[in-house]
Amino acid sequence: MNTSLQSDYLQGIAVNDFATLQKIYKESLPEVAKYVKKNSGSFEDAKDVFQEGIMVIYRKIKADALTLTTSFHVYLFSVCKKIWLKKLSRKSGKSVPLDFVGDFASEENLDADITKARKWALFNKHLQQLAEECRKVLKLFFNGRSSKEIAEEMDYTEEYAKRKKYKCKIGLTKLIKEDPEYKSLIV
């Protein structure tokens, strides 16, 4: 295993380097796609799983909780495999033996990371569906801006900014809860 190359991949993910990500897609996605398609999935499913897999690795890097004992590609593949098996088990309502995943990923508890990646995708999908104005207000809010600052930015009164923020967030919450994916995340 070329350790320098493996750490290049991790470093690339950590700093969101587009060229490295592109390389990872080119080198690893076909294998993941092949696996997903062989196991009742589509190429679209494979791309989702692949994204979640990279996000899981990113969080592990950031939490300083990742030591590669195998090549990066094998590790990424095993993470993706586990994600896909979990999705399949949710779809079928049957549990899939996770020890089938392999030696690498099954040793670690990836569940929390996977759930977090899926929640991000769900929340963000519905945030993008909101009207531009609501989206702007909520982005300001999520980034820690006070109602006063939102009011200044959006040319509102402070009271209106507060009400708008609440209304938009309630709207976003309803959208999220109506999504079938939400139920599978909460249960």
Added chain:
Amino acid sequence: MAFSEETYIKIFRYLENDLSSQERADFEQEINASEELAREVALQSEMNELLADSPENELRKNLDTLSRQAQDKEPPGGFPPYFLWGIPLLLAAAVAWWLLSPSADDANSRSGLTDSSTPSSTITPPSSPSSSGSTDDGRSPEDSTAVLPVDSNDLSTNGLTDADSPPIETGEKEEEAADVGLSRRSATDGGQGGGSTTAAEPPKTPKAPEESKEMPPDSTISVAPPDSAIFNSEELFPELKLDTTEYAQIGLPPSLEPIPELNSLIGQTLNFYGFILQAEQKQQDVQLNAPRGPVAFRFAGKVLPDPDSFNPADTSVAEQFYGFLQENTFELQLYSNDEAAYEAGEPLYNSQPINLNLTSNQKSADFEVRITLNLNPGRHYYLIKSTTDGKIFFVDEFIVIP
């Protein structure tokens, strides 16, 4: 369990440290007493955390871009597409053998077939643009009956077999999907991921419609194994008209590129606080008589309580519906396929709030939008959005043909 607006506001204020110490202590007691409330507080807190701008979100954006660019390089699973061509050919050969065998006369007399009515191969070439007649949606009858080899893998990507995929509106959409052998979604997706099959024998130069009449019939529709030459699909646009199956094979011209976010909503029944919109008259694809021309746009439908959200025995439904109509207004927005304009919230057309007319039985409210617009050729979307919180209530698309 749905929480009241008041409770939500309390949750938000709690998470923002905006409650007095007494209010906070009382609310924490409530949280401890209610698992549902505790879960809601956790959800709101997670939303605040996960939706903040962060390096993680920036990474996600790059991954989204790469995902959109990624194409399926794997050979499709199962039988190769050309296997499907073999079925009709084998059938045709079997029929021919049967008819030409010594007992053919007997066979014909048994089946009632004559030479002129003997079916040829089921692979029907498309007609030239000058073919007479068209279906309601603007496709020529020949186009709509053309049988293309269907990649079983493409079928799986259209979400029809995906339990997580949104329900497809019954009726029109499904019939349309059946017509072309693929769902509209998969057909449009094919423009991005359609590297697996390309059209064979592409024309080297743009062909005028007159020229296309003389093209060998198979040359515009037959599908070769991967890696054959690439069409300039923009040049073929006028000839291909609306057969999205063909676009899926050769790639889309820019004016037909979909906006993925909107396409993912087409055909879904979007529930808006327990109420749904049923389309009764959707805008059809239209053909222009000039490079840019007036298009008579019409969309009609009704809003009604979602049967899945209300108990039929609930006598307050009518009252709730009336309240819903009083409190909510909707507008129609029309976009071209310009994704940037959609993301910036800059539609080509934005209606006044739509009039919802309560029917005499008070079980639904009808509406109709009629406008005439000058539109360029290409894909267009129309959405019904809440003017209150911007939630999209309905999305559909139509194509303006040059």
